Amino acid sequence: MKKSVLFLLGLLICxxxxxxxxxxxxxxPPTAEVHPDQSVTIRIWAPTAQEVLLEGELAGTVPMQRDxxxxxxxxxxxxxADLYLYYLRIDGVRALDPxxxxxARDIASLFNYVLVSDYRSRDIAHGTVQxxxxxxxGFAHGRRVSIYLPAGYTDHPQRRYPVLYLLHGSGGDEQAxxxxxxxxxxxxxxxxxxxxxxxxxxxxNGNYSEDAAPGYGSxxxxxxxxxxxxxxxxxxxxxxxxxxxxxxxxxxxxxxxxHRAISGLSMGGYHTYWIALNNPRMFHYVSPLSAVYHWGEMxxxxxxxxxxxxxxxxxxxxxxxxxxxxxxxxxxxxxELRAExxxxxxxxxxxxxxxxxxxxxxxxxxxxVVREIFHH
Amino acid sequence: MKKSVLFLLGLLICxxxxxxxxxxxxxxPPTAEVHPDQSVTIRIWAPTAQEVLLEGELAGTVPMQRDxxxxxxxxxxxxxADLYLYYLRIDGVRALDPxxxxxARDIASLFNYVLVSDYRSRDIAHGTVQxxxxxxxGFAHGRRVSIYLPAGYTDHPQRRYPVLYLLHGSGGDEQAxxxxxxxxxxxxxxxxxxxxxxxxxxxxNGNYSEDAAPGYGSxxxxxxxxxxxxxxxxxxxxxxxxxxxxxxxxxxxxxxxxHRAISGLSMGGYHTYWIALNNPRMFHYVSPLSAVYHWGEMxxxxxxxxxxxxxxxxxxxxxxxxxxxxxxxxxxxxxELRAExxxxxxxxxxxxxxxxxxxxxxxxxxxxVVREIFHH
Numbered sequence: 001m002k003k004s005v006l007f008l009l010g011l012l013i014c015x016x017x018x019x020x021x022x023x024x025x026x027x028x029p030p031t032a033e034v035h036p037d038q039s040v041t042i043r044i045w046a047p048t049a050q051e052v053l054l055e056g057e058l059a060g061t062v063p064m065q066r067d068x069x070x071x072x073x074x075x076x077x078x079x080x081a082d083l084y085l086y087y088l089r090i091d092g093v094r095a096l097d098p099x100x101x102x103x104a105r106d107i108a109s110l111f112n113y114v115l116v117s118d119y120r121s122r123d124i125a126h127g128t129v130q131x132x133x134x135x136x137x138g139f140a141h142g143r144r145v146s147i148y149l150p151a152g153y154t155d156h157p158q159r160r161y162p163v164l165y166l167l168h169g170s171g172g173d174e175q176a177x178x179x180x181x182x183x184x185x186x187x188x189x190x191x192x193x194x195x196x197x198x199x200x201x202x203x204x205n206g207n208y209s210e211d212a213a214p215g216y217g218s219x220x221x222x223x224x225x226x227x228x229x230x231x232x233x234x235x236x237x238x239x240x241x242x243x244x245x246x247x248x249x250x251x252x253x254x255x256x257x258x259h260r261a262i263s264g265l266s267m268g269g270y271h272t273y274w275i276a277l278n279n280p281r282m283f284h285y286v287s288p289l290s291a292v293y294h295w296g297e298m299x300x301x302x303x304x305x306x307x308x309x310x311x312x313x314x315x316x317x318x319x320x321x322x323x324x325x326x327x328x329x330x331x332x333x334x335x336e337l338r339a340e341x342x343x344x345x346x347x348x349x350x351x352x353x354x355x356x357x358x359x360x361x362x363x364x365x366x367x368x369v370v371r372e373i374f375h376h
Numbered sequence: 377m378k379k380s381v382l383f384l385l386g387l388l389i390c391x392x393x394x395x396x397x398x399x400x401x402x403x404x405p406p407t408a409e410v411h412p413d414q415s416v417t418i419r420i421w422a423p424t425a426q427e428v429l430l431e432g433e434l435a436g437t438v439p440m441q442r443d444x445x446x447x448x449x450x451x452x453x454x455x456x457a458d459l460y461l462y463y464l465r466i467d468g469v470r471a472l473d474p475x476x477x478x479x480a481r482d483i484a485s486l487f488n489y490v491l492v493s494d495y496r497s498r499d500i501a502h503g504t505v506q507x508x509x510x511x512x513x514g515f516a517h518g519r520r521v522s523i524y525l526p527a528g529y530t531d532h533p534q535r536r537y538p539v540l541y542l543l544h545g546s547g548g549d550e551q552a553x554x555x556x557x558x559x560x561x562x563x564x565x566x567x568x569x570x571x572x573x574x575x576x577x578x579x580x581n582g583n584y585s586e587d588a589a590p591g592y593g594s595x596x597x598x599x600x601x602x603x604x605x606x607x608x609x610x611x612x613x614x615x616x617x618x619x620x621x622x623x624x625x626x627x628x629x630x631x632x633x634x635h636r637a638i639s640g641l642s643m644g645g646y647h648t649y650w651i652a653l654n655n656p657r658m659f660h661y662v663s664p665l666s667a668v669y670h671w672g673e674m675x676x677x678x679x680x681x682x683x684x685x686x687x688x689x690x691x692x693x694x695x696x697x698x699x700x701x702x703x704x705x706x707x708x709x710x711x712e713l714r715a716e717x718x719x720x721x722x723x724x725x726x727x728x729x730x731x732x733x734x735x736x737x738x739x740x741x742x743x744x745v746v747r748e749i750f751h752h
Contacts, residue, residue: 126518
């Protein structure tokens, strides 16, 4: 132990401007500490700060308490098992907790997070996550897609699998469902427990004009662009069958509608709905989560003839399941869509949860979606 | 566009405590802006802060300048093409730049980074990156390893490839070479340019007691533990042949020493050296980068009989190539090792660069390593 610490000190001495603030610095207090009762303590060493706020999902916005030497602390009430996003505000400036290496992006901001009991990688069989570039019209060298292959995929070279296409929301990318959505951990757990069939999960980037997530694509911008028409202008939806064909050619899929599902959150629910409408015999399972259905001008062909396309889709007798929280800002739009479907006598399932437009819900919806698809 | 902004506003209104600080907030200024002359401007909105320092690789530690309303700015001199780590210190507290979503972990701290010209994903053919769990003695459900498959791997099912095993340093994990090492971008570029052979690159987690990087493994701790004996106690090195056998069984490798290379930085160079010594006919190419060779008690069997193992290794006539910077804190240890090899008449190559124990060097070394291996 002592020698290893010396080695670390060597690293620190060698890189004074960079590594001095390593978390191994004894001055840096333990943070995001989850107690046995599932309360969480956040700590930050900030002797010269005048005010430190804790903001986010742990406790709303609350002031942290300073001790006599400059250590600021806040302990939450006991929390339900979940992933919690938070950040700090130090003298008015938003900051990440320097003691916590768990960081994820949501929309266009970074958050620390803490896993209270749930969504860790448990000691069960694990699937493989791939980041692959697939060809698409208009992209000389393709676009990046994340693909989950269930445990055993490589060891059973004759076996074929159903496929879930899982789409992110506005401001997300091909990593969103893996990071904040904890898709790999959820799939591992549901499959290991026998509640979900082993399946391939395909998570593309729904921002048609971006070839990959920030830092992985050909753009050098350090932050995603403002939302633009390329997110909901029909291009992503129109090109979607190319992705499905590529997946069926490159993976051992059960390449038929009965073994294909599509689901997505928010903007990804919009994509889900319109992709299903334009390809009525491509997916037997269609699950929009907290979705928007109509937005902006919608002049692209994929948005034309909605009534006729709905008729064609329901004629194929898909299992359509809508999910939304009762505080979601898109709630009313969902009410209206269901009223239209009801007026046509179209069958669907509907699950209403508490809460709003948030990952907390989408992770739970994903658990439900993977449990109910491919059991025919 | 207007409608999309409304949609975003809907998101913000719906998640006031979480998303208000989205980077799309017009108050948040553009940051990490790379100018045509390769100078970089960092900006942060911090009207109530008394002092904001920019720290890291962009300009050392320098004060940022406040304008009359509270926008702090610093513009660097023109910079060489590279990846630069930085962070801010706001009234004494280390903070990430809230306007920059490019973040990576080094040792146990988070840094913002900016790509000045180099190491982006260019418009060339891209390999696939996998995160796979492989079985290992003592781990019921395995350990996580990152694997790079070159472009074309899936489309040429008869072709077999050489394999580079690429090991991280103390405080790193199976993602380190992909994030700060930019291994996928380097391999894509070197292979596309014909300077490197298409190859598989295997990047395991060298911390034997950890099954995966923080956030991906079975441990819930938000920061890596202090360095412990499990990093350099022989367990990782002793079990390494299991990984090689698993790779040869699960990937289309050229499964022989002539088509296997091993390289690693710092602690990963230590692992490289001792794995090669204990398996003299496993790797034809052995490249320790800024490596440590002797550390701590080294009581494990894999560290015994060094002279005999060296003799056996050199008898197999491997191509051994040492890399180190002339300011590295491990420089003297490298001098001593080479003197010992010289005294035995063992052949090797040696490259000495400027600089110290830093990723800046390791990315350049990786470019050299992949150019010189597998060309026989």
